[in-house]
Every structure is written in C-alpha cells, then in structure tokens.
Amino acid sequence: MAKVIAPFQIEGTIDDLNFYMDENNVNRVRIKANSTMTTEKFRNEPAFHKMRMHNQEFAQCTTIAKTFRLIAEVxxxxxxxxxxAGRVNKLLFEILQEDKHNELGSRQFKEGIKTKFGQELLLGFESNKLRPIAQVLKNKKWKIKKYTFNFPNCFPLIDIDWPEEATHVNFNLAIANWNTENNTFRTQYGTPFIFSKSDAEQDITLQGLPPNEYHLHIVFLFIGFSKQRGSHHIPLHRKYNTTSIISYYKH
Incomplete structure (x- = not known):
C-alpha cells in the first residue's frame, strides 16, 4: 500500500482514493476496488488540485530540511x-504557510521565514522530543540574552533531571547563521561546560560567538550526559540528551 507523506493526517475517501491509518499508525492510501483511478487522473482531476498544491509545497520543504538538519549536526x-526528520519537515511546512503573499501551490519557505510568526515557530524546537529542555532543566530560572546562556544558582542534583546512569553533564551552545535565500549556513560551536552530578551549587554561563555573516542567527543549546568509568567519560545514548532552539536573531 502507498504511504501518505504530508504534514497532516488524512482519513476518509476522495473519489476513488481511500485514506486510512494502518495497524502501525502509518497514514496510507489505496484505490477502492474496481476503481478507474490512474496517475493521469490524479494529476488532472480538479478534485485533487488542493492536494497536488500541498504536495508541491511540502516537497519544497523536504528539500530545505536536508540543510536544516545539518545546521546543528554535531x-x-x-x-x-x-x-x-519528520518533525523538521512539519516545522518548515508550518513556516512556509506564513507566506501570505503567494497563493496555495506557490507559497515559498523563504518568504514565510521572513515573518515574525515564521521565525517564532523555530523557538522551542526539540531535536529529541523525548527529552525536552523543560523536562531536563526542572528549575526554569535559566535565561538567554543575546548569545549568552545563564543558569544562576544551579544545584545539579535538584535542578537537572539526570538519567539513572549519568554522573556528569555537558552544556554547550551553537550559533548558526542561516541564509534562507540561498539555503546555506555556517555554525560556530562553543566550549563545553562539564560538571558532576555531585557538584555544589554554581552559576552556569555559556557565551557563544556568532558567525560574521548576518542573516538569520539561530541559537542551539545542547545538554549531554555521560557516565564516568575510571578516568574516562562515556557518553550516554542520544535518547537521554537534549538539543533545543532557544533563541534567534534576525539582522
């Protein structure tokens, strides 16, 4: 059966196409029995116009997403x-929809990202939705000002949600310049701030150095856990860690 690739779930019947969710919660489509549906019919029938336009725009976003996934690849x-990957596609499609100047089928991501609402959609995007920043940093007193992250009076044992095996944590910033007109970027990574679960209360301050180019600057916060074995620190699996977009600046 064919799989539906779209930023939304489709169920029901349109002409000869039946949209449904299979046992694995995958959105699929099949042609009804004795259907005369053909590829040519799908391309030309007015009933499928809106779907064709959505697919065209979504394809644009999946191309841009290949770059977006690399911006903070480290x-x-x-x-x-x-x-x-799927959530990146969905995010970029939502941003594209903020292009209010062009009609359905002709909307452009690079226009949507110029808007205030389009840029705000970036905030809080989590690369690992299993470990969002709000869960990992239980105390919400951290703040970001320009390119500086500050978590004052952090008591590691209480203010951080530690995986069972973790003994140490690594905080770091990355600041990327994304030229959305030509879909290129440059990212600069900061110096890690590493401390132990048993350390005393302290101030965590990360100062990022932005790239020289000035288009759309995106600030990523990384929180990674490790366990100490002898003199070595062994990183935990990525499912325990956090990468979150915490700020952006448009020049």
Whole structure:
C-alpha cells in the first residue's frame, strides 16, 4: 500500500482514493476496488488540485530540511529521536504557510521565514522530543540574552533531571547563521561546560560567538550526559540528551 507523506493526517475517501491509518499508525492510501483511478487522473482531476498544491509545497520543504538538519549536526547526532526528520519537515511546512503573499501551490519557505510568526515557530524546537529542555532543566530560572546562556544558582542534583546512569553533564551552545535565500549556513560551536552530578551549587554561563555573516542567527543549546568509568567519560545514548532552539536573531 502507498504511504501518505504530508504534514497532516488524512482519513476518509476522495473519489476513488481511500485514506486510512494502518495497524502501525502509518497514514496510507489505496484505490477502492474496481476503481478507474490512474496517475493521469490524479494529476488532472480538479478534485485533487488542493492536494497536488500541498504536495508541491511540502516537497519544497523536504528539500530545505536536508540543510536544516545539518545546521546543528554535531549536536543533533548526539541528541535526537526517531521522529526528528519528520518533525523538521512539519516545522518548515508550518513556516512556509506564513507566506501570505503567494497563493496555495506557490507559497515559498523563504518568504514565510521572513515573518515574525515564521521565525517564532523555530523557538522551542526539540531535536529529541523525548527529552525536552523543560523536562531536563526542572528549575526554569535559566535565561538567554543575546548569545549568552545563564543558569544562576544551579544545584545539579535538584535542578537537572539526570538519567539513572549519568554522573556528569555537558552544556554547550551553537550559533548558526542561516541564509534562507540561498539555503546555506555556517555554525560556530562553543566550549563545553562539564560538571558532576555531585557538584555544589554554581552559576552556569555559556557565551557563544556568532558567525560574521548576518542573516538569520539561530541559537542551539545542547545538554549531554555521560557516565564516568575510571578516568574516562562515556557518553550516554542520544535518547537521554537534549538539543533545543532557544533563541534567534534576525539582522
């Protein structure tokens, strides 16, 4: 059976097509029995116009998503879940829909990302939805100002949600310049701040250095856990870690 690739779930029947969710919760489509549906009919029938336009725009977003997934690739490789790629596609499609100047089928991501609402959709995007920042940093007193992350008076044992095996945690920032006009980027990674679960209360301050180019700057926070064995620190699986977009700046 064919799989539906779209930023929304479709169920029901349209002409000769039946949309449904299979036993694995995958959105699929099949032609009704004795259907005369053909590829040519799908391409030309007015009833499928809106779907064709959505598919055309969604295809644009999946192309851009290949770049977006690489912007903080060093962090994402250490903190992401199985739905990461699909959620990136969905995020970019939502941003594209903020293009209010062009009609359905002609809307552009690069126009949607220029808007205030389009940019705000980036905030809080989690590469690993299993470990969002709100869960990992139980105390919400951290703040971001320009390119500086500050978590004052952090008591590690209480203010951080530790995986069972973890003994140490690594905080770091990445600041990327994304030129959305030509879909290129440059990312600069900061210096890790590493401390132990048993450490005393302390201030955590990360100062990021932005790239020289000024288009759309995106600030990523990485929180990665490890366990100490002898003198070595062994990183935990990426499912325990966090990569979150915590700020952006448009120049």
């Amino acid at each position: 962090f994402n490789s250490k903190a992401k879940d199985g739905s990461f």
